Amino acid sequence: MIDGALIKQFLELYGGSEEGIRIFQAPGRINLIGEHIDYNGGHVFPAALDMNTVVIARPNGKDEIRFAATDLPDRVCAKLDSLENYKGIKWGSYQCGVAYMLQREGYRLTGCDMLFHGTVPFGAGLSSSASIEVVTALCLAKLGGAKQLVMEDIAVLCQKAENEYVGMSCGIMDQFISAVGKKDHAIFLNCRTLEYEYVPLELGDYTIVITNTNAPHKLTDSQYNQRRSECERALAVINANGGAYQTLCEMGIAELESFRDCFQDEVLYRRARHCVTEEMRTILSLKYLSEGNLEMFGSLLKEANVSIRDDYEATGKELDAVFDIAEGIDGVIGSRMTGGGFGGCNISIVRKDKAEEFRQIMNEEYTKRIGYAPAFYQSGAGQGAAEVEKWR
Numbered sequence: 001m002i003d004g005a006l007i008k009q010f011l012e013l014y015g016g017s018e019e020g021i022r023i024f025q026a027p028g029r030i031n032l033i034g035e036h037i038d039y040n041g042g043h044v045f046p047a048a049l050d051m052n053t054v055v056i057a058r059p060n061g062k063d064e065i066r067f068a069a070t071d072l073p074d075r076v077c078a079k080l081d082s083l084e085n086y087k088g089i090k091w092g093s094y095q096c097g098v099a100y101m102l103q104r105e106g107y108r109l110t111g112c113d114m115l116f117h118g119t120v121p122f123g124a125g126l127s128s129s130a131s132i133e134v135v136t137a138l139c140l141a142k143l144g145g146a147k148q149l150v151m152e153d154i155a156v157l158c159q160k161a162e163n164e165y166v167g168m169s170c171g172i173m174d175q176f177i178s179a180v181g182k183k184d185h186a187i188f189l190n191c192r193t194l195e196y197e198y199v200p201l202e203l204g205d206y207t208i209v210i211t212n213t214n215a216p217h218k219l220t221d222s223q224y225n226q227r228r229s230e231c232e233r234a235l236a237v238i239n240a241n242g243g244a245y246q247t248l249c250e251m252g253i254a255e256l257e258s259f260r261d262c263f264q265d266e267v268l269y270r271r272a273r274h275c276v277t278e279e280m281r282t283i284l285s286l287k288y289l290s291e292g293n294l295e296m297f298g299s300l301l302k303e304a305n306v307s308i309r310d311d312y313e314a315t316g317k318e319l320d321a322v323f324d325i326a327e328g329i330d331g332v333i334g335s336r337m338t339g340g341g342f343g344g345c346n347i348s349i350v351r352k353d354k355a356e357e358f359r360q361i362m363n364e365e366y367t368k369r370i371g372y373a374p375a376f377y378q379s380g381a382g383q384g385a386a387e388v389e390k391w392r
Ligand code: GLA
Pocket: 031, 034, 035, 036, 037, 038, 039, 170, 171, 172, 173, 174, 339, 340, 341
């Protein structure tokens, strides 16, 4: 869809003229490595995608926000004086949660009409939800007259909306990268301090192929919340036995080992082991990627996948199939699940001249094993959230 078509749809829906219309967008993401450790005080290494959630918006002079999407029949009208009332709605609770949180934190809101359009595949683990939150926050804050937005604060606010309003206990990674992403770069983010650096994503003869398992969405949020609480329980076991740690990722592997016998529940120990080893791999990844040592970087991705599969148990048969198949394809130097897991996407680092072959073999083998086809995406590292003249 081109701008003209989106604006036409907006005008058909809300009437009026083009005057006052503004366009905002925020991207989805992949995470190179550092999975499920943002909420354990670790480092993560995400990059924004070229795929975005776009919002066409215009003030409406009323005391309400109306919103709709190009691909859904739902229409929502949220009153500015009762934003706390839209928690359970089928579609739109992310937007209402962000509006509610902006208001609670003292941002001025103005009534407006919004039309959402997304090119981030929905429910694929590429942070379509975070991109909706961040674009909503940016749009509403700007329309409300905010001048100098601190995008890092916007990310934290969006995470709070998702935790408190939507009820998903996500970490900070997705909102953060969607808010501050930079073209051709990944960010190396310390999730405890929120300090970060931009790292050029230079892969030379290699490219990242994203494989979507297309696995049906099953209880992803509740499994995610369960993992999070298992990590809290693991930390509690350690601290009840003489440890004094704020987060799991502060520990080295030898320290964790010294508490091994304190765990009656072996599962909790394995969850903690994933966090501790993943933090080490993530820090090493920064070194190898910066040095251009892609082979070593790739082998860390594989180790990370094994850890999240066996110790964290956050993959599932579909992601495991993609990983196994990728391992056997010529030209692949690294492969792992990305994002929350339990279905969703895999990223594989593949020689550019082998990428087409990768897709062919993966498509065939995966379909044979799982019974339906995967989908593939090719995306460079994109820009973070922004007001734009033309969306992409
Ligand atoms: C989801 C969450 C993130 C992060 C990842 C796993 O995407 O929203 O905060 O925890 O899972 O790394």
